[in-house]
Amino acid sequence: MKKRMYVLLSILLVVSLSLMGCNSGASTAEGGSSSDGKTKTINFVHWRGEDNEAFSHLIKKFEEKNPGIKVQMNIYSSNSYQSKIQPTLLSGKGADVFASFPGSRFSVLQKAGAYEDLSDQEFLNSFSENLLKAGQVDGKQLAVPFQLVYNQPVYNKGIFEELGLTPPDDWKGFLELCETLKKNGYIPLLWSGDISAGQFINPMVMNNQPTADALARIEKGEVKLTDEWFVKTLSQIKTLNDNGYLQENPLGTKKAGAASMLAQEKGAMLAHGSYIMATVKQQNPDIKLGLLAPITVPKDKAKYLGIHTATFMLGINKNSKYKEAAAKFIEFLTQPENASYYAKKTGQLLTLKEVEYDSPALKESAKWVEKETLFQPRYMITVPEVEQAIVTAVDDVIMGMDPEEAAKKAQEEVNRAIK
């Protein structure tokens, strides 16, 4: 009798512990109705921890205006974001409004049917039409890109003014610019081994590639990385390195180190994008920064002047119970007053039309909205291995590999990925 009691108590203990574990997990992860049955709680999931304060303020304001809706914000780190958002969306719980990266990562979620169609939403009118394309598939608007980034070198306007230089409009001019900067003791183009290859390849191919979607056609086997235009692009990057226009040992420098060198005015350009301007400004408030892109062809053959990326793409989970409340929240974020607050607080340029910017860095970036820029070619690739092969090819030529050999190696990786 006593032994039976032990057995029963042990089973009870294990079952209780298991149930306690299940219960605590569920209460934090899921949204749902409150005890009064009227308040709906929607989950807003994204990766930008640095925007926590701005979003918290906006959420508070949203909840005041919409008493029946509560917003639970969950921030995952950007490195593990994709791995966490996938199962969250798959479960149908824990994410009503969610952010996603453009390109291959958006493509994976889209193929899994994670997005609700937003084509009929009125808030689409608040966006610059050409910037919405990143979230469109087969004519449907599945996500709305909220932020706008220019993926082209940032330059120190003060150094350019001191030396009487202006951003060049052809490749010959770009090489002359680098030479002048080098002769005057500046590192012409700062490079970081972790970021620059993936960024700089975009403006380098924008005018070299035969069509605007050439990188996207690589994964279909229609275009090869061994084609003349890609080998030429790699050769041009190699020329910059061989001529000493990048700092010594560029691949060993990391993002933070390269940004510090630009802030310390050791270098004149940094092969990153507009997103780095606020960081550099923080380190050196007096620095005047601008954006430029290397034009790799003669002036009359240049189709594009720069590269843009519409990112932080907001979507609604197709499995959400509260799609209407989720749409209301996105609509609230797109209102000019709220978007302007977000832009000011976070230093981000937005894809929305009526946003007021007051910081010099944002005003400088905003000038590019009117220019002819191409959506980041790298993000048109939907097969991640193809994207990686291209970035690795850039690293390879900087390490001294012959451009043709690097292109051949990259194409072999592509062949393996798309077979």
Next chain:
Amino acid sequence: MQLNNSAGTVKGKSSPFYSSKIRRKKLKVNWALFMFVLPGFLVYSVFFAGPTIAALVLSFTDWNGIAAELNFIGFSNYIELFTNDPIFYQSLTNNLKFTVSVLAFQTVLSLVFAIMLVKNTKANVFYRSIFFFPTVVASVSIAFTWNFMYDPNIGVINNTLSAIGLENLTQSWLGNPDIAIYSIAFIQFWMHTGQMLIIFVAGLHSIPKELYEAASIEGAGKWHTFRYVTWPLLAPSATIVVAYTTIQSFKAFDLIIATTNGGPSYATEILSLLLYHEAFNNFRFGYSSAISVIFMIIIAVITIVQFRILKSNDVKY
């Protein structure tokens, strides 16, 4: 019929049949005790055995991490891995370079430091704490700090070398594909030497002093005392240090992802990083599972071999 008795046909008290029956009876009587191991068994099943079996099953599929159904593709992932993936072999080579260099330096130097700091004086305790300190710091924080130190232009290592006239030794520590993996191995070794030192110190303290006295009376010098007394009796500690260092180095992940993320051009890609990249960058969870199965087999084989070699050196006294 003695034979029949031993075969258990006769119910004599000394027969194996009798004793095995008694044992079975005892187990039945104490059945409730199994409930005490149940929580541990459940934790092991859910967090270890379950994922291992899941990885094995997934390795035969082309699952992308999202699809609701599993599509079985037989041994295709394994065939691709061994016949058509040069990055797998590069990662394996990098793993060996990394593990061997960390193992050699970490084991030898932690033993040397342990012998130097074995006495429990105030200074030694202080130094042991200093050596141990990097172990308790998050490896990602350490990686960021070393990223700055290794920076070829503004990093303290190259600047110090230049300042003392050794400019020709300056390097792109994380950017040069020939040395990047060793640069990270050095960080790993720097982080964990203090930890291994503590294990060796504990091992040294467990050796009876009488053995040293006997060796001294026999006229043994320092080297012979170490060779024939200290080292054989340190075998249990060395087994732990070597096995732990090997597994830890093979599984090194956070440090590498935070320093180079496998670059430049896969020069620091190791198996743990490769399977992560295949799963979470390339969305090839099936392929990634195949890598993890191979990875698991490699670690298991190395660990078993190490234990056998080191166990054979074990001395009982």
